Amino acid sequence: MNYFPDEVIEHVFDYVVSHSDRNSLSLVCKSWYRIERFTRQRVFIGNCYSISPERLVERFPDLKSLTLKGKPHFADFSLVPHGWGGFVYPWIEALAKSKVGLEELRLKRMVVSDESLELLSRSFMNFKSLVLVSCEGFTTDGLAAVAANCRSLRELDLQENEVEDHKGQWLSCFPENCTSLVSLNFACLKGEINIGALERLVARSPNLKSLRLNRSVPVDALQRILMRAPQLMDLGIGSFFHDLNSDAYAKLRTTILKCTSITSLSGFLEVAPFSLAAMYPICQNLTSLNLSYAAGIQGSELIKLIRHCGKLQRLWIMDCIGDKGLGVVATACKDLQELRVFPSAPFGNQGAVTEKGLVAISMGCRKLHSLLYFCHQMTNAALITVAKNCPNFIRFRLCILDATKPDPDTMQPLDEGFGAIVQSCKQLRRLSLSGQLTDQVFLYIGMYAEQLEMLSIAFAGETDKGMLYVLNGCKKLRKLEIRDCPFGDTALLTDIGKYETMRSLWMSSCEVTVGACKTLAKKMPSLNVEIFGEGEQADCYVEDGQRVEKMYLYRTVAGKREDAPEYVWTL
Amino acid sequence: MAREGLGLEITELRLGLPCGEPQKNEKKRMFSEIDGGVGEENGGSGDRKIIEKKNQVVGWPPVCSYRKKNMNEGSKMYMKVSMDGAPYLRKIDLGLHKGYLELALALEKLFGCCGIEALKDAENCEHVPIYEDKDGDWMLVGDVPWEMFIESCKRLRIMKRSDAKGFGLQPKGSLKRFI
Numbered sequence: 001m002n003y004f005p006d007e008v009i010e011h012v013f014d015y016v017v018s019h020s021d022r023n024s025l026s027l028v029c030k031s032w033y034r035i036e037r038f039t040r041q042r043v044f045i046g047n048c049y050s051i052s053p054e055r056l057v058e059r060f061p062d063l064k065s066l067t068l069k070g071k072p073h074f075a076d077f078s079l080v081p082h083g084w085g086g087f088v089y090p091w092i093e094a095l096a097k098s099k100v101g102l103e104e105l106r107l108k109r110m111v112v113s114d115e116s117l118e119l120l121s122r123s124f125m126n127f128k129s130l131v132l133v134s135c136e137g138f139t140t141d142g143l144a145a146v147a148a149n150c151r152s153l154r155e156l157d158l159q160e161n162e163v164e165d166h167k168g169q170w171l172s173c174f175p176e177n178c179t180s181l182v183s184l185n186f187a188c189l190k191g192e193i194n195i196g197a198l199e200r201l202v203a204r205s206p207n208l209k210s211l212r213l214n215r216s217v218p219v220d221a222l223q224r225i226l227m228r229a230p231q232l233m234d235l236g237i238g239s240f241f242h243d244l245n246s247d248a249y250a251k252l253r254t255t256i257l258k259c260t261s262i263t264s265l266s267g268f269l270e271v272a273p274f275s276l277a278a279m280y281p282i283c284q285n286l287t288s289l290n291l292s293y294a295a296g297i298q299g300s301e302l303i304k305l306i307r308h309c310g311k312l313q314r315l316w317i318m319d320c321i322g323d324k325g326l327g328v329v330a331t332a333c334k335d336l337q338e339l340r341v342f343p344s345a346p347f348g349n350q351g352a353v354t355e356k357g358l359v360a361i362s363m364g365c366r367k368l369h370s371l372l373y374f375c376h377q378m379t380n381a382a383l384i385t386v387a388k389n390c391p392n393f394i395r396f397r398l399c400i401l402d403a404t405k406p407d408p409d410t411m412q413p414l415d416e417g418f419g420a421i422v423q424s425c426k427q428l429r430r431l432s433l434s435g436q437l438t439d440q441v442f443l444y445i446g447m448y449a450e451q452l453e454m455l456s457i458a459f460a461g462e463t464d465k466g467m468l469y470v471l472n473g474c475k476k477l478r479k480l481e482i483r484d485c486p487f488g489d490t491a492l493l494t495d496i497g498k499y500e501t502m503r504s505l506w507m508s509s510c511e512v513t514v515g516a517c518k519t520l521a522k523k524m525p526s527l528n529v530e531i532f533g534e535g536e537q538a539d540c541y542v543e544d545g546q547r548v549e550k551m552y553l554y555r556t557v558a559g560k561r562e563d564a565p566e567y568v569w570t571l
Numbered sequence: 572m573a574r575e576g577l578g579l580e581i582t583e584l585r586l587g588l589p590c591g592e593p594q595k596n597e598k599k600r601m602f603s604e605i606d607g608g609v610g611e612e613n614g615g616s617g618d619r620k621i622i623e624k625k626n627q628v629v630g631w632p633p634v635c636s637y638r639k640k641n642m643n644e645g646s647k648m649y650m651k652v653s654m655d656g657a658p659y660l661r662k663i664d665l666g667l668h669k670g671y672l673e674l675a676l677a678l679e680k681l682f683g684c685c686g687i688e689a690l691k692d693a694e695n696c697e698h699v700p701i702y703e704d705k706d707g708d709w710m711l712v713g714d715v716p717w718e719m720f721i722e723s724c725k726r727l728r729i730m731k732r733s734d735a736k737g738f739g740l741q742p743k744g745s746l747k748r749f750i
Contacts, residue, residue, distance in 0.1 A: 077630030134637065160637040188637070241649070244725075269641075273648060273725065274705055293641055296648060296666070298722050343632060344642070374632060401632050432633075458631065483630070 009035050019044045038062060045069070046478075046503050048086060048110065049528065052558040053094035064103045065129075066095070070110035072506050072552055073456075074481055076134065079508055079550070081532065083565045089116040090563075096123035104129040104155075111135070117142030121149035128180075129155035136162040140191065144170035151175075154207075155183040165191030172197040181205040185212035187236050187267055192216045203228045212236025215269045223252045230258050234288075236267040240275060253278045263287045266316075268294035276305050283308035287335075290316040292342045303328050313337045318344040319353045319374060326357035330364025338370040343401060352401075355382035362389035369427075370395040378435055379407045383417025387424035396421055397432035403459040406436040413437050419444035422452075432456040442466040446473020454479040467491035471498050481506040489516035496524055504554040512551055515544030520553070521571035528560060529553040529571045648721060654682050654698070654729040665724065670717045682729060699730045 013036060016022055026036040041064040045051060048068045057063070070086025088110045095102050102124045112135045120127065127150045140163065146156065147170055171193045174181075181201070186193070193216055202208060202225050211232055213222070219242040226232070242249050262282050271294055286309050291297060297305075299320045306312070306325070312333040319341050321329070329336065339361060341353055355378045361368065362385060369392045378400055406413055414435040422428060422445050429451055433441065437460035445452065446469035453476055461467070467487040470480065472495065480502065488511030499505060499520075514531065521529040533549040560570045634642070648666040661681050668674050678700065700712040704723040712720070712727070 074630065076635035077633045078636055079630045134635065160635070162637065292638075295642065300722060342638065343634065374634075399632050403628070403631055456633075458633070484628075 006035055010039050013039050017042075041065060043067070047554050047556075048088075048091070049558060049561050050503070050554060050556045053091045055557070056091075057094050057098040057100055061098070061100065063095075063100045065106075066091070066102065066104070067106040067108075068110060069108045072481070072504065073109075073479070074483065074506055074508065075109055079483065081565075081567060084532075084568065085561065085563055085565070086110045087116075087563060088112050089119070092116045092120050092123070096120075100124075101126055103127055104131075106131040106133075107135055108133040109135065111137040112142070113137050114139055114142035114145070118145040121145045124150075126152055128152055129157075131155065131157040131159070132161050133159045134161065139164040140166045140168050140170040140189070143186075144168055144173040147171065147173035147178075148175065151178065152180055153178065154180050156181075157183055157185045157210075158188050159185065161188050163189055165189060167191050169194050169197070171201065174201050176204070179204045180207065182207045183210040183234075184208070185210065185236065187212040187214050187238065187269070189214045189216075195221045199224055199228065205229075206231070208232065210234035210264075212267060213238035215239050218242075219252060220248045223248065223255050226252075226255045226259055231261055232259065233261050234264040234266075235259070235262050237265070237269075238267055239270050240268050241270045241272045242275065244272065244275060249275070249278070257281050260285065264289075266290035266293075268297060271296035273298065274301065276301050279305060280308050284310060287311055288314040290314075292316040292318055292340065294318070295344065299325055307332050309333060311335060314339075316340040316342070318342050320344045321353070321357075323353050323357035323360065326353060327360040327364075330360045333365060335367060336361075336365040337367050339365070339368060340372040341374055342372075343374040352376040355379045358382060359385050362386040366390060367392065369393055372397045372399075372432075374399045374401060376401055377405060377408050378414060378417065379409050380412060380414055380417035380420075381407075381409070383414065384420040387417075387420040391424045392427065393421065393425040394427055395430040396425065396428060397430065397456070398434055399432065400434040403434050404436050413441070415440040415444065419448070422448040427451055430454040433460055434458060436460075438462050439466040439469070442469040446470050449474055451476055453477060455481070457482045457485055459484045461485045461487060464488055464491035464494075468494055471495050477501075478503045480504075482508070482510060484509040486511055489513055492516050493520060496520055499524065499527055499553060500555050502555065504552065506550075506552050507548075508550040510548075510551075512548050513544060514546045514548055517548055517551055518544065518571050526555055526557070527553050528556050530564070530568050531571065532568045650724060650727055652678070652681065652727040652729065655731045655734070657682070663727070665721050671713060671720075674712075678729070697732055699732050700727065701730050702727045 009032070013025060016025060019042070022036060022040060026033045037059050039062065040060045041062055043056065043060055043063060043065070044067045045056070046069050048070050056066075068088065068091060070088075071080055071084060074080060075084070086109060088107055096119055103126050105120065106129075112132060117138055120130070130146060130153075138161075143156075143163075146153070174197075178201075193214070195217065198217065199221065202211070208229055209232060211225070211229065211234070213236055215238045217225075217238045219240065222237060222239075242252075256278055259282055263285055265279070265282070265286055265288070268291060273296070276297065283305060289306075289309060289312055291302065295318070297320075299322050302317065302321050303325045306315075306329055310332060313335050315329065315333065315336060315338070317340070321341070326341075329339075341357075343352070353373070353375045355375065358373055358375070358378075359382050366389065368390045371393065372395075375398070378398060407417070415438055418433060418437070418441050422431070428449055431445070431449065431452060431454070433456065439462050442461060442465075445455070452474045455470060455474070455477065464487055466485070467482070468491055470477070471491075483506075487507065492507070492512050493516055517529050517531055521527065530552045531548045531550065564570060649662045649664050651660050652663050653660045663674075663677055663681065665674070668677060701709050702712055702720075702724045703726045704710050705725060709728070
């Protein structure tokens with residue numbers, strides 16, 4: 001390959017797109033490393049503390065798109081104290097200082113301040129796309145800056161963020177000559193917006209394909225917006241509350257008939273009962289339906305709607321659909337690939353689903369590859385059946401609301417059921433376990449889950465052997481997160497080299513001690529080993545024999561981080 | 572794993588090695604079995620909520636905090652409630668209530684009538700609660716189980732008993748059983 005001029009190699013590299021493939025290219029030889037780094041436009045950093053912003057900028061001067069993830073996954077469940085980290089400002093600052101022409105920034109679980117949004121909006125002339133998922137720390141003032149200053153903005157996508165609403169006019173800050181919007185999602189905002197400004201914005205955005213509204217947009221405005229944007233493909237409805245006898249509702253029903261391009265529907269943050277019939281005409285085109293925030297829809301209405309959705313590939317719903325409703329899904333949605341069933345009352349009993357619903361789905365939806373299922377109980381027999389019916393699972397996340405519940409029919413642990421899943425689903429990349437589980441399930445996982453990259457464990461296992469089975473067996477493991485399991489120092493220290501092959505390890509409320517963490521940190525300088533408790537000061541960990549409440553370790557080339565709060569002790 | 576029964580019938584689960592030796596830093600991790608049956612019609616529902624909250628484990632079930640917050644806003648089932656003779660209507664969120672008793676209390680708050688008095692002494696109460704179901708028919712409140720009621724109720728009306736003279740308005744089984 002050294003006989004080819006660089007331009008030829010560059011041209012070949014253009015066809016290599018995935019991050020892991022590009023990474024492999026750069027390892028072949030020095031000249032390929034050099035060519036690769038100057039042509040790399042998209043970079044994905046799964047842990048923002050694994051590398052410094054300066055180093056990123058130095059290596060990839062042609063960077064256009066950056067994806068960053070901050071806090072550990074269990075931060076979603078309030079297990080990471082406030083202020084732990086994941087600040088995006090240093091990244092934007094470093095990018096702004098360099099000559100990088102950033103066009104796209106995608107952040108997940110990061111702390112985003114208004115200052116960083118303002119800096120972002122002023123620093124990159126060609127900035128096109130901002131996607132924030134599960135982030136916090138900003139207000140609508142920051143959004144106003146982005147709207148006002150990013151002249152070529154195509155995408156502003158806010159998913160499940162905690163945003164402080166300053167009741168400003170951020171939406172009105174989009175200048176009159178901004179006509180480039182393709183995607184706008186502000187469903188997670190709590191406050192009012194200027195409806196007139198929204199309607200005008202939609203009217204001057206001929207390329208708008210995706211629009212997700214928040215609760216404050218009333219139905220009459222929705223109807224006018226839909227009239228202006230018949231080209232919409234993805235619609236998120238905020239408020240669907242209205243009088244069924246009103247003119248506004250009748251108008252809406254007529255308008256919806258024109259929305260033949262909509263293939264993705266979500267929202268319904270508030271719903272008038274029995275009003276979903278207005279949606280029936282477009283159901284047959286839907287490939288994606290997310291009603292997981294539509295608490296106002298009764299099970300029976302949900303079922304009626306889904307009967308019309310024959311082309312559905314992705315479905316996110318609440319468990320008020322019930323086992324019978326899932327049976328309807330199984331008959332109606334033969335193309336279903338991804339299903340998420342969320343608990344409507346995590347501590348109650350109404351409308352819950354059980355193993356029966358899942359079995360029904362597995363019999364009807366043979367293409368299913370991604371599952372997140374919150375249920376009241378599960379049996380080994382059901383899991384074995386599901387494993388047989390759906391061998392194509394890539395993601396299998398089961399959450400039994402009572403975390404240590406055994407198989408209610410046999411009173412046995414669920415080892416055999418999950419064992420069947422990992423044995424049958426040879427492409428399984430992500431697995432979350434729950435229910436009563438012994439070390440045996442981990443033996444199965446270590447033996448069979450060859451493609452497993454992410455494993456989440458809670459209230460499971462009996463001895464250190466469990467964790468060791470996984471660490472020894474799962475060669476492709478990248479992320480391991482464990483809570484409330486009896487795994488201790490032996491499990492942690494037996495194969496410390498393993499952690500360099502992984503992105504991160506989280507262990508909370510386990511049996512790991514301070515001393516073991518210290519040993520690990522000393523032997524592996526390429527890892528950051530952080531321990532912390534419930535916002536207590538770091539120096540409360542005095543004795544080596546003391547059990548660690550929370551430990552998060554990750555590989556890094558950036559060394560110990562400077563922005564850790566007082567309660568985090570990096571060993 | 573050892574299980575201890577408490578007087579409240581909450582099962583306490585302690586995680587530890589099978590040999591049963593206490594750990595150095597003995598820290599009991601409670602994971603209680605939450606009893607189902609939230610739909611019970613009794614005044615104890617408030618107490619049950621307190622018990623549930625005390626025994627909930629942090630971060631379980633693993634629903635992300637954003638979703639949890641939005642879920643707690645409850646299923647909003649706002650219904651118009653009209654009362655004969657009143658100059659304007661009110662709205663009531665049926666999703667907030669677990670049964671007829673709570674509904675009665677809420678109506679009493681709004682209108683000062685048709686609450687407990689109506690339940691206890693239906694014959695003598697001046698007003699009768701009725702609702703429009705999804706077929707458009709006007710039905711007497713209280714005949715069907717609560718879950719069925721909230722599924723089919725479109726709007727509520729508090730009618731003057733005098734408008735229904737001549738009809739036997741004793742509800743089937745009587746609302747009394749819901750007290």
